[in-house]
Amino acid sequence: MPNSMTDLLKSPPARTPLAEQARLAIGRRNLVFVGLMGAGKSVIGRMVAQQLSLPFMDTDAEIERVSRMTISELFASYGEVEFRALETRVMERLLKGGPRVISTGGGAFINERTRAAIKRDGVSVWLRADLEVLWERVCRREHRPLLKTENPKQTLENLMNQRYPIYAEADLTVESRDVRKETVTAEVLAAIAAMAEGQEK
Numbered sequence: 554m555p556n557s558m559t560d561l562l563k564s565p566p567a568r569t570p571l572a573e574q575a576r577l578a579i580g581r582r583n584l585v586f587v588g589l590m591g592a593g594k595s596v597i598g599r600m601v602a603q604q605l606s607l608p609f610m611d612t613d614a615e616i617e618r619v620s621r622m623t624i625s626e627l628f629a630s631y632g633e634v635e636f637r638a639l640e641t642r643v644m645e646r647l648l649k650g651g652p653r654v655i656s657t658g659g660g661a662f663i664n665e666r667t668r669a670a671i672k673r674d675g676v677s678v679w680l681r682a683d684l685e686v687l688w689e690r691v692c693r694r695e696h697r698p699l700l701k702t703e704n705p706k707q708t709l710e711n712l713m714n715q716r717y718p719i720y721a722e723a724d725l726t727v728e729s730r731d732v733r734k735e736t737v738t739a740e741v742l743a744a745i746a747a748m749a750e751g752q753e754k
């Protein structure tokens with residue numbers, strides 16, 4: 554939100570050459586972040602969107618906004634199958650309004666219909682992370698219904714085993730590890746730019 558008239562008159566910050574290259578590569582498509590809980594889709598997605606001067610949307614946040622319920626409440630009241638149906642609808646709508654940067658919930662790309670929509674209208678980036686990195690990031694928060702189990706670390710490992718072969722279908726993979734968020738953000742931009750160079754050859 555601008556604070557003053559002066560802010561309103563300011564032009565948007567200039568993109569770095571790397572961000573400019575990545576922006577050109579995306580064109581009219583959407584940039585879609587996929588990966589497990591704690592991979593950094595929401596945090597890195599927002600930072601990448603800023604660099605690209607594109608609008609940012611998060612499917613989990615959008616689902617909570619339209620349903621006026623938290624993800625935990627939706628799972629508890631309607632179950633995972635209904636949640637996935639809502640997630641698909643929200644995703645399809647967001648993809649149609651692009652170009653934007655969209656961070657997905659951890660299971661979105663695993664759903665066949667949602668994955669097909671992302672492949673059609675987006676460039677997908679898998680933020681891949683090791684179990685220890687993910688666990689360190691998610692273990693102190695309580696809002697992820699799928700991790701409310703007897704042994705949440707084991708559940709996370711099971712999800713990795715089931716889901717990593719599917720996340721691997723994303724157009725690009727960037728390692729989300731224990732480094733500064735700015736580093737991961739720059740690596741995402743570099744991966745997009747490199748993809749475009751590869752396509753030109």
Ligand SMILES: Nc1ncnc2c1ncn2[C@@H]1O[C@H](COP(=O)(O)OP(=O)(O)OP(=O)(O)O)[C@@H](O)[C@H]1O
Nearest residue numbers: 589590591592593594595596658659690732733734
């Ligand atoms: N490169 C990083 N270095 C340090 N901390 C990070 C990094 N990336 C993400 N985090 C932290 O990890 C936590 C989880 O990140 P985030 O909420 O973005 O994950 P997510 O992939 O959106 O998860 P979910 O699928 O549950 O929405 C946040 O507290 C975030 O600040």
Ligand SMILES: O=C(O)C1=C[C@@H](O)[C@@H](O)[C@H](O)C1
Nearest residue numbers: 590613624658659660697698
């Ligand atoms: O990995 C998952 O299946 C989920 C991840 C979260 O982002 C939420 O979308 C929800 O908790 C389900």
Ligand SMILES: [Mg+2]
Nearest residue numbers: 594595613657
């Ligand atoms: Mg998120």
